[in-house]
Amino acid sequence: MRFRIYRYNPETDKEPYMKDYQLDNVSSDMMLLDALLLLKEKDPGLGFRRSCREGVCGSDGMNINGTNGLACITRLSDLKEPVELRPMPRLPVIRDLIVDMEQFYKQYRDVKPYLDVKDPLPEVELKQTPEERDQLDGLYECIMCGCCTTACPSFWWNPDKFLGPAALLQAARFLGDSRDQATDERLQALDDPFKLFRCHTIMNCVQVCPKGLNPTKAIGDIKKMMVKKSL
Amino acid sequence: MNIEDIPRRRFDALIIGAGGGGLRAALQLAEADASVAVVSKVFPTRSHTVAAQGGMNAALANVLPDNWHWHMFDTVKGSDYLGDQDAIEYMCRAAPKAVYEMEHFGVPFSRLDNGKIYQRPFGGQSQNFGGEQAARTCAAADRTGHAILHSLYQQNIRAKTHFFDEYFAVDLLKDEQGNILGAYVFDIHSGEELIIEAKTTLLATGGAGQLFRTTTNALINTGDGMGMALRAGMPLQDMEFFQFHPTGIAGRGMLITEGARGEGGYLVNAKGERFMERYAPSAKDLASRDVVSRSIYTEVKEGRGCGPEKDHVLLKLDHLPEDVLQSRLPGIRQTCITFLGIDPADQPIPVYPTAHYTMGGVPTNRHGQVVIPVKDTPEEPVTGLYAAGECACVSVHGANRLGGNSLLDILVFGRSAANHIIEYLKENRFHKVIDEKVIKQAYNRLHRWDTNSGDESVDDIRHELQKVMEENCGVFRTQDVLNNGVEEVSKLAERLKNASITDQSELFNTARVEALELENLMDVALATVYSAAARTESRGAHSRVDFTERDDKGWMRHTLYTSEERKLDYKPVRTKPMSVDSFPPKPRVY
Numbered sequence: 001m002r003f004r005i006y007r008y009n010p011e012t013d014k015e016p017y018m019k020d021y022q023l024d025n026v027s028s029d030m031m032l033l034d035a036l037l038l039l040k041e042k043d044p045g046l047g048f049r050r051s052c053r054e055g056v057c058g059s060d061g062m063n064i065n066g067t068n069g070l071a072c073i074t075r076l077s078d079l080k081e082p083v084e085l086r087p088m089p090r091l092p093v094i095r096d097l098i099v100d101m102e103q104f105y106k107q108y109r110d111v112k113p114y115l116d117v118k119d120p121l122p123e124v125e126l127k128q129t130p131e132e133r134d135q136l137d138g139l140y141e142c143i144m145c146g147c148c149t150t151a152c153p154s155f156w157w158n159p160d161k162f163l164g165p166a167a168l169l170q171a172a173r174f175l176g177d178s179r180d181q182a183t184d185e186r187l188q189a190l191d192d193p194f195k196l197f198r199c200h201t202i203m204n205c206v207q208v209c210p211k212g213l214n215p216t217k218a219i220g221d222i223k224k225m226m227v228k229k230s231l
Numbered sequence: 232m233n234i235e236d237i238p239r240r241r242f243d244a245l246i247i248g249a250g251g252g253g254l255r256a257a258l259q260l261a262e263a264d265a266s267v268a269v270v271s272k273v274f275p276t277r278s279h280t281v282a283a284q285g286g287m288n289a290a291l292a293n294v295l296p297d298n299w300h301w302h303m304f305d306t307v308k309g310s311d312y313l314g315d316q317d318a319i320e321y322m323c324r325a326a327p328k329a330v331y332e333m334e335h336f337g338v339p340f341s342r343l344d345n346g347k348i349y350q351r352p353f354g355g356q357s358q359n360f361g362g363e364q365a366a367r368t369c370a371a372a373d374r375t376g377h378a379i380l381h382s383l384y385q386q387n388i389r390a391k392t393h394f395f396d397e398y399f400a401v402d403l404l405k406d407e408q409g410n411i412l413g414a415y416v417f418d419i420h421s422g423e424e425l426i427i428e429a430k431t432t433l434l435a436t437g438g439a440g441q442l443f444r445t446t447t448n449a450l451i452n453t454g455d456g457m458g459m460a461l462r463a464g465m466p467l468q469d470m471e472f473f474q475f476h477p478t479g480i481a482g483r484g485m486l487i488t489e490g491a492r493g494e495g496g497y498l499v500n501a502k503g504e505r506f507m508e509r510y511a512p513s514a515k516d517l518a519s520r521d522v523v524s525r526s527i528y529t530e531v532k533e534g535r536g537c538g539p540e541k542d543h544v545l546l547k548l549d550h551l552p553e554d555v556l557q558s559r560l561p562g563i564r565q566t567c568i569t570f571l572g573i574d575p576a577d578q579p580i581p582v583y584p585t586a587h588y589t590m591g592g593v594p595t596n597r598h599g600q601v602v603i604p605v606k607d608t609p610e611e612p613v614t615g616l617y618a619a620g621e622c623a624c625v626s627v628h629g630a631n632r633l634g635g636n637s638l639l640d641i642l643v644f645g646r647s648a649a650n651h652i653i654e655y656l657k658e659n660r661f662h663k664v665i666d667e668k669v670i671k672q673a674y675n676r677l678h679r680w681d682t683n684s685g686d687e688s689v690d691d692i693r694h695e696l697q698k699v700m701e702e703n704c705g706v707f708r709t710q711d712v713l714n715n716g717v718e719e720v721s722k723l724a725e726r727l728k729n730a731s732i733t734d735q736s737e738l739f740n741t742a743r744v745e746a747l748e749l750e751n752l753m754d755v756a757l758a759t760v761y762s763a764a765a766r767t768e769s770r771g772a773h774s775r776v777d778f779t780e781r782d783d784k785g786w787m788r789h790t791l792y793t794s795e796e797r798k799l800d801y802k803p804v805r806t807k808p809m810s811v812d813s814f815p816p817k818p819r820v821y
Contacts (some may be wrong), residue, residue, distance in 0.1 A: 029570075041690045044742040045734040049273075051449040054485050054566060056377060057277040073569050094420055095739040101274070114385035115337030125334040127346030136339045140371075140378065144276055177337070213430050 001026045002082035003039065005046065009095050016028035016093070018084075032083070033060055033072040052222055055210060058143035061088055061150075061173065062097050068147035068208040088150035090159060103159055104146050107167035112189070116182035132178035139173035139218060141211050144168060148205035148215055154198040161194035165205035165215030168196060172218035175225060187226055196222060234674050237424045242268040242393075243656050244649075245413055245429035247400045247456060250278035251638060252620030253435030254383035255645030256599075256652075261390035263653045268427060270395045270416050272451065272744065275384045276650055279437055279449045280641065282789035283376025284488035284562060285353060286368035287333075287638035293347045294366040296358055299323040302367060302372035304814055306636060309355045309519050310629025310817040311771035312787060313469065315805035317627045318597040322636075329642045330369050337382045340371050341559070351493040351559070355519040355633040355821070364517060368635040373387040373488050373562040379638060398425070400455065402673035403432060403463040403616070404665045409462070411616035413663050415673035419744060420767070422703050422737030424677070431615050431652045434460060434593060434601075435645065439755045441748075442704075443586035447486040451748075456622040458751025460593045461758065462676075465603055465613065466791040466800065468624040470591035470755070471763035471773045474632055475706050477523035479585025481543035486587070487563050487580055489634040492516045494559050496548040499528065499579070500535040506544075511821040518821035521631040521772045524584035525803065528706045530734040531583070538581060540649050545579035583704035584706055588632055589755075590772065591762070592624035594791065599623070599648025604791065607721055617652060619644040626789065628802075630771020648815045680746050685729030689746045692730060694724050696749075696756055704763055709776045713764035720756045727753055765799050766790065783816045 001023050008016035021039050033050055040046045048071070049059040055073040063086040064074055076083075091099035117126065147154050149164035163171075171190060174180050190196040196219065205215040246253045249271035260267040271278065290297040303323040307314055319769045334340055336346060341349035348369050356365040371378035387394075397419040404413045404426065436456030438707040440448025457467055477498075478487040492498075500506045510526040511518035518526075527544050536542050548556060553576050556564055560575075567575050594610070596602050599617040602610035619625075620641040627640055703716030717723050727749065734742040768782035769775045791800040806813045 009736055009738060011736050031570075040741075044732060045689075045736070047739050049277075051273060051277050051451045052279065052282050053450065054282070056282050056374075056562075057279075057449065057570065059273065059277050075569075095736075098739050100420075105274075107313055109388050112389075114389045115335075115382075117335065118387075121335050123331070125331055125340070125348050128342050129346050130342045130344060133339065133342045140339045140381075141374065143281075143377070144274075174337075177339070179337075 001035070001076065002226065003035070004082045004084045005097070006086040007096055008093055011047070018116055020082070028077050030076045032074040032076055032079070034073055035076055035138055040156060047098050049098055058145035061145035061147045062086070062090055070145060070147070070210045073210060088121045088146055090150055101146055104149055104166065105166070107149070107163045108144065108170060110163060111167050111171040113170040114184070115174065115177060115180055117179060118181040126179045128178050132139045135176045135178070136173060138213055139169060142169055142213060143211060145210065147208045147210060151204040151208045153202055153204070154200060158194055158198055162198035163195045165219065168199070168222065169213065169215040169218045172222055175222060184229070187229055190222060191226060232424060234671065239426040239428055241428045241662060242266045243430050244268070244652050245270065245427050245432045246734055247414060247432065248278070248435035248437060248439055248622070249275035249394070250435060250620065250641065251280040251379055251383060252641035252645040253433065254380070254387055255642050256433055256435065256619060256649040257392045258383060258386050258390055258691055259646050260652060261387065261392045262438050265653060265656055266393070268395060268429070269394050270398045270400050270414065270427065272397065272399045272419065272455070274396050275394065276495070277378060278378040279452055280376045282486065283638055284353065284373040284486060285490035285493065286370035286375040286635050287330060287642070288353065288367045288633070288635035289330040289369055289639065290323070290367060291327055291330065291348060291350060291369065293343060294350045297365055297367055299326065300523065300811060301358055301360060302326065304360045305355055305357055306627065306633055307814045308819060309631055309633040311631055311781065311819055312783070313626070313629030313770060313789070313804055316808040316813055317547060317805050319619045319627050320808040320811060321597045322627050322639060325643045326639055329639060329646070333379055333382065333642065333818035336379045336386045338371060340369060341753060351490055353493050353634045354489050354514070354517045354523070356517070361711055366512070368490070368493065370490065372558065374489055374542065375561045376638060383597065399747065401461065401677050401747065403459050404669050405463065406663050406666050410614040410663055412663055413669060414726065417677065420739055422740060428665065429661060430659055431598065431617060431655055433648055433652065434618040434622050436622045437618050438589035439751055439752060440586050440589070442697065442700045442756055442759065444701045445479065445482070445484045446586040447476055447484055448586065453748035453752045454589070454622070454755035455748065455751045456618065458754040459591060460601070460618070461754045461794045465593055465601060466756045466793045467755070468591055468594040468791055469626060469762070470758040470792060471766050471790060472590035472771055473586065473631045473704070473759065474520055474590060474772050475524045475584040475589035476587035477520055477527055477584055478546055478582040478808055479587070480570060481581040481583040483570055484585045487546060487582060488560070489520070491548055491560055491563060494555055495551050496546055499547055500530045500543050501537045501541065502535060506530050514821035518783055519631055520634060521774070524689050524706055525774060527584055543581045543583040546582045547579045548575040549577055549579060580590055588627045588637065590624070590630065590632055591622055593618040594621050595623045595625050595782060596620070597625060597644070597647060598651035598684070599652060604800060604802060619648045622739050632772060661702070677747070680732055680743050681735060685731045687726050687730040688750050689730050689732060690744070692723055692727055693752070695748050696753065699723065700756060700759070704760055707774050707776050708763060710764070713760065716760040717764050720760050724753050754794060757797060761799060762790045762792050787816065
């Protein structure tokens with residue numbers, strides 16, 4: 001199987017280039033990460049992040065034949081040759097497929113992604129009905145891989161002002177939690193021409209999310225909450 | 232960079248590792264206004280806690296009657312009487328509070344109709360000291376580890392904990408008296424080195440599942456903290472006890488949670504027989520993990536395995552209502568679809584025992600203090616050094632960990648270690664002076680990879696090590712096989728000295744990180760095979776074909792392995808709990 005992989009080590013390379021690789025004996029049940037690990041044994045300088053190998057840690061987000069995804073849960077047999085691998089778009093490249101995700105993490109921190117309960121806490125659990133808990137499904141499972149945000153044109157244009165789909169999904173996760181008591185502050189903090197409203201429902205985020213989540217819907221729900229609040 | 236020019240930073244507490252144990256401790260310390268640095272070789276939410284599925288145990292009695300004392304009994308029995316009963320009592324008593332805290336931190340636990348936290352049955356759980364099955368495992372669907380790790384990271388954002396993300400810890404630093412005073416680390420992004428001076432250091436680096444070829448563990452689980460502790464002269468305790476999870480996806484290793492059986496799934500062999508009924512007539516598929524793993528292994532060995540190679544058994548979930556699968560087990564359902572192309576709602580899952588959990592580790596007491604033998608004292612605390620979670624051995628899991636007790640362990644002992652650190656800091660306000668020789672040793676260990684021109688490859692040695700460990704230190708063991716393991720691992724350790732790497736870049740050099748990881752893994756492998764070859768009995772996960780019985784007279788004691796001369800020592804099990812009567816050893820029947 002043939003691969004073309006983006007290579008760039010600022011220490012030794014003047015500029016980025018695409019390097020061709022060939023891998024023999026590819027079996028039908030192999031994932032892209034399995035192939036990358038084998039290629040790295042031949043070319044140890046090839047840089048990429050990886051850890052869990054099963055799509056829960058979010059380390060190995062990359063651009064695969066033009067679409068963001070996780071290498072560990074992308075089946076080789078589903079990919080057209082040569083498989084072209086690039087770092088996730090719009091973030092600074094540290095080396096090869098490894099990007100500097102600080103901007104992405106900052107957006108996450110900016111939405112205050114933690115439960116805020118103002119009442120005194122009981123000595124047991126806060127109660128939540130199964131229906132209230134169901135509201136968090138599709139929101140809490142995010143693994144922060146960055147696939148959605150770096151696939152979003154609004155993020156490409158305004159990476160420092162628009163919060164991006166991943167951070168906004170987190171905002172929705174806490175706005176949607178029946179236990180959280182900071183709804184007004186959260187909505188107020190998002191009421192800005194850029195942070196939230198630069199989402200133009202292009203829906204790249206939904207298309208690429210490896211966990212099947214829907215940030216666009218979450219953003220829509222936040223907008224609805226804002227409208228309701230202003231009435 | 233010259234060794235004199237390496238920058239130094241000072242903190243009250245250094246935490247190495249940002250999984251659940253490290254983050255729980257960090258939060259406690261940050262809230263107590265201690266200056267705390269968390270060093271992690273991956274961004275915190277990539278830590279392997281994220282992969283825990285089934286849940287955490289606590290006697291909340293939300294579903295069935297329960298109390299902490301029953302939980303304690305099950306844990307002692309599950310440990311095959313090798314667990315320390317004071318630590319187990321402490322953990323089981325603290326469990327409900329640990330769960331409520333996590334709930335208050337935002338963990339989206341699944342819920343019962345009355346609004347309380349959902350609890351599911353798990354292996355080895357009973358009511359009333361060995362009676363009916365209990366339901367003690369608090370779950371967020373089958374993504375409990377993810378929910379806990381992310382919530383803890385979020386709370387640390389609130390508490391403004393100082394993170395050194397993607398920094399690799401090379402070695403512990405100490406003074407001439409042996410006080411631990413921080414660590415020598417480097418920034419993986421830039422390659423820049425840094426000396427972190429800390430009054431206290433907590434190891435929370437997780438397990439060493441990468442010892443084995445087929446494992447549920449992430450590629451980062453290379454026993455780094457254990458390796459660092461060994462090199463600093465600490466022993467590792469009970470390393471012969473390695474848990475093989477009964478239900479990894481056959482041949483691939485992805486974990487299928489015990490919760491799948493807790494929700495009503497069961498195992499069948501090629502004849503379609505529910506074989507666990509023969510091995511564990513009362514608990515059946517929810518017997519302890521060591522018992523279920525041995526049963527699967529035996530079924531396959533005796534020719535009743537499934538598939539063309541007869542090399543696995545099947546986990547059936549297709550009789551469960553689809554909404555149970557979707558609401559309680561959505562993660563493993565997706566994993567099966569992704570990796571096997573089968574939906575467990577329609578077809579059974581091929582499973583086989585898979586390396587999963589390091590019961591052994593750096594010996595600690597229940598305050599997380601690392602304790603070592605000094606003269607006649609078997610457990611003398613090492614000033615400044617703490618350990619918690621899978622890298623530690625406190626020992627609450629003894630010879631076999633119960634499902635659901637691992638997330639509990641990291642949260643309870645992450646917290647208790649932090650509380651002890653807070654007390655220590657009140658009495659010890661000043662930094663001690665690090666021995667420059669120790670800094671030099673760490674520097675040399677790191678920079679040996681810049682100059683080495685040996686012709687061995689890191690990848691080759693790692694592959695061979697994983698194969699040797701799988702073949703010589705697996706579910707069933709004999710003296711010959713274990714001796715062979717000692718010999719083979721020793722040879723590989725020699726070869727590692729002649730390994731080199733071709734990538735000499737400073738920027739995000741993953742080849743260098745993998746070389747350093749392999750050094751840690753090798754030290755842990757030696758500890759494991761040496762400890763295993765010496766223990767001539769069967770207890771928990773250490774199952775000897777040539778010594779099939781548990782020998783309480785000769786072997787109800789903890790193993791201590793030290794790197795210097797690869798020496799073994801032993802210390803007694805702490806059979807006296809904190810307040811209740813001791814559970815004396817009994818035959819272990821499920």
